[in-house]
Amino acid sequence: MDRPRITIFDTTLRDGEQSPGCSMNVQEKLHLAQQLDRLGVDVIEAGFPIASDGDFEAVQRISATVRRPIIAGLARACKGDVDRAWQALQGAARPRIHVFLATSDIHLQYKLRITREQCLEQAREAVRHAKSLCADVEFSPEDATRTDVPFLCQVVEAVIAAGATTVNIPDTVGYTMPEEYGQIIRALREKVAGIEKVTISTHCHNDLGLAVANSLAGVQNGARQVECTINGIGERAGNASLEEVVMAMRVRRDRYPYETGVASEQLYASSQALAEITRVPVQPNKAITGRNAFAHEAGIHQDGMLKNALTYEIMTPQSVGVPDSRLVLGKHSGRHALALRCEQLGHQFERRELDEIYRRFVVLADRIKKVQDSHLLELIQDVVRGGVSTGEAATGPWKKFPPATASLPLPRAATATAGANSSESRGAQVAASDGQAEARPGGSPPTNWFGGAPFAEHHGEQEDYLWGV
Numbered sequence: 001m002d003r004p005r006i007t008i009f010d011t012t013l014r015d016g017e018q019s020p021g022c023s024m025n026v027q028e029k030l031h032l033a034q035q036l037d038r039l040g041v042d043v044i045e046a047g048f049p050i051a052s053d054g055d056f057e058a059v060q061r062i063s064a065t066v067r068r069p070i071i072a073g074l075a076r077a078c079k080g081d082v083d084r085a086w087q088a089l090q091g092a093a094r095p096r097i098h099v100f101l102a103t104s105d106i107h108l109q110y111k112l113r114i115t116r117e118q119c120l121e122q123a124r125e126a127v128r129h130a131k132s133l134c135a136d137v138e139f140s141p142e143d144a145t146r147t148d149v150p151f152l153c154q155v156v157e158a159v160i161a162a163g164a165t166t167v168n169i170p171d172t173v174g175y176t177m178p179e180e181y182g183q184i185i186r187a188l189r190e191k192v193a194g195i196e197k198v199t200i201s202t203h204c205h206n207d208l209g210l211a212v213a214n215s216l217a218g219v220q221n222g223a224r225q226v227e228c229t230i231n232g233i234g235e236r237a238g239n240a241s242l243e244e245v246v247m248a249m250r251v252r253r254d255r256y257p258y259e260t261g262v263a264s265e266q267l268y269a270s271s272q273a274l275a276e277i278t279r280v281p282v283q284p285n286k287a288i289t290g291r292n293a294f295a296h297e298a299g300i301h302q303d304g305m306l307k308n309a310l311t312y313e314i315m316t317p318q319s320v321g322v323p324d325s326r327l328v329l330g331k332h333s334g335r336h337a338l339a340l341r342c343e344q345l346g347h348q349f350e351r352r353e354l355d356e357i358y359r360r361f362v363v364l365a366d367r368i369k370k371v372q373d374s375h376l377l378e379l380i381q382d383v384v385r386g387g388v389s390t391g392e393a394a395t396g397p398w399k400k401f402p403p404a405t406a407s408l409p410l411p412r413a414a415t416a417t418a419g420a421n422s423s424e425s426r427g428a429q430v431a432a433s434d435g436q437a438e439a440r441p442g443g444s445p446p447t448n449w450f451g452g453a454p455f456a457e458h459h460g461e462q463e464d465y466l467w468g469v
């Protein structure tokens with residue numbers, strides 16, 4: 001059966017980055033964009049080029065590097081913004097200029113201080129200019145859900161005539177209700193000339209916890225693009241969560257018979273990569289990607305799960321890429337297992353980097369027996385941030401690790417808990433091995449996390465499986 005395809009427009013790097021504490025540097029944005037590419041999103045909104053030089057550079061670098069998805073750059077409805085966005089998108093294989101202008105009376109009156117007529121003209125002009133540069137133009141009437149519907153229809157009709165190919169309907173302030181939002185989308189489809197030529201898009205904020213429900217209501221009424229973010233990050237209460245929108249349509253195909261290009265097994269890795277970059281943890285009970293999303297603690301649930309997982313499980317952890325926590329990483333784990341776990345945590349490495357991570361991993365595993373995801377993430381960060389180094393593992397970055405017997409803080413990105421039952425999966429405690437690493441009196445750190453064994457000596461005995469495949 002032919003199911004309509006929903007375009008997944010990820011705005012983690014633009015709207016998401018606007019959330020408090022979630023700003024990212026260019027390198028981090030590039031890393032995340034590569035993960036979004038693996039995830040299979042259709043559009044990556046890479047930034048707002050006129051907002052800062054960093055944003056401009058991020059859009060430029062992502063355009064040059066990530067070639068499959070459409071790369072969008074945001075612009076206010078004025079020539080300078082549109083030109084700057086276009087300049088940043090020059091190297092993109094599939095560029096999109098995304099123009100926005102507020103249309104609600106409250107925004108026109110108090111923010112922009114322009115009349116409806118001026119608004120209409122400005123939107124038309126900006127889209128016309130964008131279209132003269134780029135074939136793919138999206139327009140967003142900001143605060144659309146609080147805009148008088150007949151005026152909204154007028155604006156949408158004008159921008160379609162001026163060349164817009166996607167019309168996005170933002171619930172900028174997170175005010176709308178599912179039924180109401182669906183009605184707005186339906187009204188546009190019924191009243192706007194030329195609407196059948198363009199893609200209608202949703203962009204919902206979560207101030208009332210309804211961003212995903214509103215997005216789905218939009219889809220049911222004819223929207224064919226959903227704007228969303230990993231972990232639902234974004235201004236204030238955030239945007240519609242990408243993983244929730246995608247899995248709702250996948251698990252409930254009977255009610256939402258639509259397809260997306262998202263590889264759902266990459267959802268967990270994407271969530272982890274973002275949490276790690278921003279250092280903003282995922283709330284434990286977050287749907288799909290929270291560490292408790294697949295944990296069953298109540299006895300009656302565990303009993304049911306053991307008899308048949310379907311009793312309490314509507315989707316498998318594997319389907320969203322939650323790693324099998326029964327697979328414990330220890331010193332006998334090979335490079336392949338390590339590479340796989342790194343991938344599940346959102347990191348793919350070239351051989352040289354993986355060699356370095358593996359080298360450090362083995363030394364760590366020898367000390368603490370079971371390497372938790374949180375440890376692995378620390379280790380990856382050191383290698384990624386410090387660059388690939390050889391033989392200096394005993395100094396520098398390791399200083400921040402506590403003595404081996406100390407409790408580590410709860411991991412930022414906790415280990416997945418699918419079927420897990422013990423504190424091990426929470427990764428909080430690190431066992432000392434054979435009394436080699438008692439806590440140092442007075443809390444002074446050991447020479448390194450591995451109990452002071454000089455790296456070079458260690459390397460000799462481990463060499464065989466360090467470099468094996």
Ligand SMILES: [Zn+2]
Binds near residue numbers: 015172205235
């Ligand atoms: Zn937004």
